[in-house]
Each structure stands twice: as structure tokens, then as C-alpha cells.
Amino acid sequence: MKKTTAKALKFNESELQVHGFRQTRHNRRLELVEDYVELIADLIEKYGEARQVDIAKELGVAQPTVSKTLKRLVAEKMIIQRPYRGVFLTDKGSKLAKYCRQRHALVETFLTALGVPSEVAKIDAEGIEHHVSDQTIFAFKRFLKSRQVTEIRKSSV
């Protein structure tokens, strides 16, 4: 590459790419928060509360790691900690959890419908969910709907 190469890069073209990487980095920073609120919602639903030890076990990390991350979630007003009574979601946290769980379920359902074995779909959905835009979600839903129609047609023949 000659001296002029840096300037020669067509930024009209590559700006989208930069944007893609930035968006992805941004998503990556949200992943952990999303995983936590989602899991906390699950635990509260199942057991009535979410304790650090259980969060740690589910995530496969050590309890002090959870302790530290929960502080961040408190700072971000996602949760409230009641000493020795577990953590609870704020309105903000609840909303995020609801959104994440729906999106997660949809991605998993979509992958399964596409023929991915359910256990693999579970794992992949865990990673993918944080990176699908609303528009992709919309496309997934449309696909599922069209499949449903196909299924109905088939069964009514």
C-alpha cells in the first residue's frame, strides 16, 4: 500500500462497515446486562427470588463475580438488592428482561423451526439473541408465520 492508501480508502463504502463493528461492540457491552436480567427474571419466576449463588450456578461463574456485576446493574438501575433476600428487577429491568426473553424465545423457536436440533438451537440462541435487530426479528416472525400457514395447509389436505 502506498503512502496515499489510507486516504484512498473509500469511506463512503467503509463507513457502513465501521458502523457495523461499532454496533457490534456496543451490543457486546450489553450482552452481560441482558443475560443477567433475563436470568434474574427466570429465577424469580421459578423460585420467587434470585440469589447470587443461584445466578452464579446458572451462569457457571463464581459468586464474587456475580456480586460485582450486580453492583453495576444497581448503578444502571436495573435491579434492587434486598440484603440476604436476593435481587429484584426495577421497572427498567423488568422491561429489558421482558424484551430479552421474548427475543430469546423467538430466536430459539426460529432456529428449531429451521431444523436446528433443539439443544444446539438453545446454545446458539444464547449467543445470537443479543445481535438481532428488530428488523431481523420481524423477518424471523414472518418466516414462522408462513411456516404455520404451510403446516395448516398440509394438515388440512
Add this chain to the structure above:
Amino acid sequence: MKKTTAKALKFNESELQVHGFRQTRHNRRLELVEDYVELIADLIEKYGEARQVDIAKELGVAQPTVSKTLKRLVAEKMIIQRPYRGVFLTDKGSKLAKYCRQRHALVETFLTALGVPSEVAKIDAEGIEHHVSDQTIFAFKRFLKSRQVTEIRKSSV
């Protein structure tokens, strides 16, 4: 949750979940390496070489950040640095890049075929690509193939 709750958690059920989170954390650690080798391959293809400044511009990060990451890639034997001449992929790096680019392209193609607007598909694919297993890739391919058949049938009517 009562005293016994931690033990009450059914580990047969949650082990899969733990595995999912672990797998995802593992994937997250590979993301950066994959992004780099993929981008380096692209730059070499386009310009004959990949320099730090260009990598930095494309990724939207500062050059010292790239400098530091490249050291890691050298340690992992993914690239070779030729002083003031840019970086080049080793065999290992080339293989990874090839795999990533194929997977990336497939994800993007898949999303587009599903009706996701191309610019959104580009961005989403950037995030999703690192989290799709071979089995999901396989399902994506199958979908594309079936669509092709449909297209052909339609056009031949």
C-alpha cells in the same frame, strides 16, 4: 428461597444452560480474533496489504488498540508482522479467515434471503456470525437451497 434452594436447583436441567453460557463466553473471546483475521484477509485482497492504520479505520478503533491486539495475534500464530509493511496471515490465520468469511457471507446471504434489508443484514451478520454453530450453518444452507428450488420452479412456470 429457602435454605435448601441452592441444592434444590435441578442440575440435570440447568447444566445445559450453564453449557450454553460457557459456550457463549468462549465464543465471545474468539470474536475479536475472528474479526481481525477476516478484516486482514479483506484488506490484503483489496489492497495487497493490511496496515494498522487501515485496520483501525475499518474497525473504528485507535491505532494503538490495533497494535496491541496484533501482538496477541502474533502470539497465537495467526499473523506475521513485517515492520512498516503491514501484517500478513499465516497458514493458520488464512484458514481461520477463510472459514470466517464463508460463514459471514452465508449468514448475510441468509438474512437477506429472509427479507432483512441488506444494510441491516450486514450489521446483524457482523454480530451473529460468531455465534452460529456448524449445525445452524447447515440449516441456513438448506434453507437457501430450498429457496433456490422454489425460485427455479417459479421462473419455469
Add this chain to the structure above:
DNA sequence: TTATAATTATAGCAATGGCTATATTATACG
């Protein structure tokens, strides 16, 4: 050939997300 410009490296800072080991505190049970 030497000065300038481009390229890369380094220093030093901050935030994040892990870990182990070890306090501390609340709850529950005897």
C-alpha cells in the same frame, strides 16, 4: 541525502469481567 511524513510502538490510564481467599452478616434451628 536528508528532511518530512507515514507508520508503528510504548507508556500510562480506565473499565470490564474473571478468579481465589477470606471476612462479615443475617437467618434459621436447636
Add this chain to the structure above:
DNA sequence: CGTATAATATAGCCATTGCTATAATTATAA
């Protein structure tokens, strides 16, 4: 009503991925 146990917090470590500012080195062009 104390005390053992469970739950949480803290201390202190490390690696990673960012950043800015600045130094050092190489290439290129005058």
C-alpha cells in the same frame, strides 16, 4: 437466645480491550 450455616461482601490478583499522548523508526520525496 445463641450459634452454626448460608449468603453476601471485600480484598487483591490477572487479562482483555479500549483510550490519549508521545516516542521511535522507516520510507519517500525533494
